[in-house]
Amino acid sequence: MLINITGFLNVVSLASDYVEADLLSIEQNHVKRVAIIVNRLAAAAGMDEDTVYAMTQAGVLHDCALAEYIHDELSDETAEPLLVVSAECIDGHREVNMADHCIAGERMVSKLPFYDIIRGAVLHHHDRANGSGALGKTAAETPLCGQLMHIADRVDAAFDLSRMDRQKHADIVTWLRSQSDIMFSEECCRLFIDNVDYELLCSAAEPHCVATLDELLPDRIVDIPTAAIRELSTIFADITDYKSRFTSRHSIGIAEKAARMGAYYGYSAEMRDKLYIAGALHDIGKLLISNDILEKPGRLTDDEYQEITNHAIGTWMLLKDIEGLDEICRWASLHHEKLDGSGYPFGYSSKDLGKEERLLACLDIYQALTEDRPYKNAMPHDNAVALMRGMGKRGKLDEDIIDDIADCFAIAEQS
Ligand SMILES: [Fe+2]
Ligand SMILES: [Fe+2]
Ligand SMILES: [Fe+2]
Ligand SMILES: [Fe+2]
Structure with missing residues (x-):
């Protein structure tokens, strides 16, 4: 690419x-x-x-x-x-x-x-x-x-x-x-x-x-094979995951699942690599947020919550001017947007959000629910999907994509 x-x-x-x-x-x-x-x-x-x-x-x-x-x-x-x-x-x-x-x-x-x-x-x-x-x-x-x-x-x-x-x-x-x-x-x-x-x-x-x-x-x-950029993007996933020790496999987990969903949809290798890169980069804006807030035990104040949400615009700011990454920047940065417009950083709604943005938003939640954290055990696949279906019904997430994730990772769990 x-x-x-x-x-x-x-x-x-x-x-x-x-x-x-x-x-x-x-x-x-x-x-x-x-x-x-x-x-x-x-x-x-x-x-x-x-x-x-x-x-x-x-x-x-x-x-x-x-x-x-x-x-x-x-x-x-x-x-x-x-x-x-x-x-x-x-x-x-x-x-x-x-x-x-x-x-x-x-x-x-x-x-x-x-x-x-x-x-x-x-x-x-x-x-x-x-x-x-x-x-x-x-x-x-x-x-x-x-x-x-x-x-x-x-x-x-x-x-x-x-x-x-x-x-x-x-x-x-x-x-x-x-x-x-x-x-x-x-x-x-x-x-x-x-x-x-x-x-x-x-x-x-x-x-x-x-x-x-x-x-x-x-x-x-320069023209660099997308597979090479995919390899390099693990740098960012590793560093973001290193910074957020509570979620030490989160970015790499999303990258892998995004590529897996690409395979589920029958996408080309190029497209699967791009999805992987978007997953690896999606939370890179966290590098701009203080660890005192990212890893604060207990309840966050409103200001602290606001500060954490800034990581999404941080990802956007870091990637938006890199020519060639335009699509990937969108998929990565919009992972906290919701179809009903209640998300961030831009408050986009269904008319602004394409399939890949919706997919990354769903995977971010699926990964968060199904990963171990110091304060909670990983939620089983079926429970995570049920919770996400509730969010789908409330107009937050794409219900078709939730069905696809349910199908893809149920298969993955069995294999
Ligand atoms: Fe050095
Ligand atoms: Fe060195
Ligand atoms: Fe995020
Ligand atoms: Fe995330």
């Missing part, structure tokens, strides 16, 4: 920020700063224009699988404790824990059309020149694109490049000299010191970071 990849990457960047701030205490815009620095390094290394552009995109994507990794890590009680990135542990060995998100991230970017020219950039972004990094590969065994991603990533993690001053720049240069052939190859240290100058670092710091990256990554419409 034709999509504005830059708009899509902006949403990846927002989602990555959320996970990195929460888990790794890294300042906002880490992936953007890495992208800006790696852009300079790739150009300085003599890479051609397309490769430099692709490396910049890979910079935004390099930590895209962190949430998937977190999910696996949290569910594996035998796993090592999570890494906390800081200058103190930069020489520690706990970084080996980072291998999983490197492997998962590489798998995601491998779906993109520009993958061939940046192969290894994400896979090796925690590998060290002396072989003591995440995958144990030395500089000689690591493609240059992976080494460049690593040095950009580590310098930001260790020095917090969101704020820059002359002293910090001098400290970085001193530190890089001390790390030659230890963390980074001599070539990478030299490339960084000679080309990532103080001015470039200032342009990557706040408040200029967003504008700088916008210049380096102008809008570009």
Whole structure:
């Protein structure tokens, strides 16, 4: 499908920020700063224009699988404790824990059309020149694109490049000299010191970071297989589900059920993938809502309820300007609309709501009812359908679609 990849990457960047701030205490815009620095390094290394552009995109994507990794890590009680990135542990060995998100991230970017020219950039972004990094590969065994991603990533993690001053720049240069052939190859240290100058670092710091990256990554419409976007959309489902720990399978559950309904209706693979993507993205606006409210135990005040409902318009705001995602944006953002006009964010009614919007609205409720939450057990399929039929009778949901869900997932339960 034709999509504005830059708009899509902006949403990846927002989602990555959320996970990195929460888990790794890294300042906002880490992936953007890495992208800006790696852009300079790739150009300085003599890479051609397309490769430099692709490396910049890979910079935004390099930590895209962190949430998937977190999910696996949290569910594996035998796993090592999570890494906390800081200058103190930069020489520690706990970084080996980072291998999983490197492997998962590489798998995601491998779906993109520009993958061939940046192969290894994400896979090796925690590998060290002396072989003591995440995958144990030395500089000689690591493609240059992976080494460049690593040095950009580590310098930001260790020095917090969101704020820059002359002293910090001098400290970085001193530190890089001390790390030659230890963390980074001599070539990478030299490339960084000679080309990532103080001015470039200032342009990557706040408040200029967003504008700088916008210049380096102008809008570009590219043709990406819908199946690849589907794969990448799991990034958003994982991160949204990670944020809402009460509903930790909600987005991915809706994505899977939406695709399943597409199969039930006999839709094409393209259409099934689009439904999956809409399901994966539908609650991404929750990334804009405070967890204090999202996970508040007990009754919400009117203002808090209003704040939670804002997640639907949040999804709309995040997706609406991404060329190529127009349809998916509608299906995803309108999942709280009701046929009688009593829903949100826009109060649309039956005349405005197509089949896919209605389907996502029904699936959101079906998934919520049939999933376990800390304060309630999953409702059995038949009870959930009965409750939804009541909503259908009251003019809220599409009764035909409820029948289809009843049929499709009854079959699914039996199989
Ligand atoms: Fe990473
Ligand atoms: Fe990173
Ligand atoms: Fe929602
Ligand atoms: Fe939802």
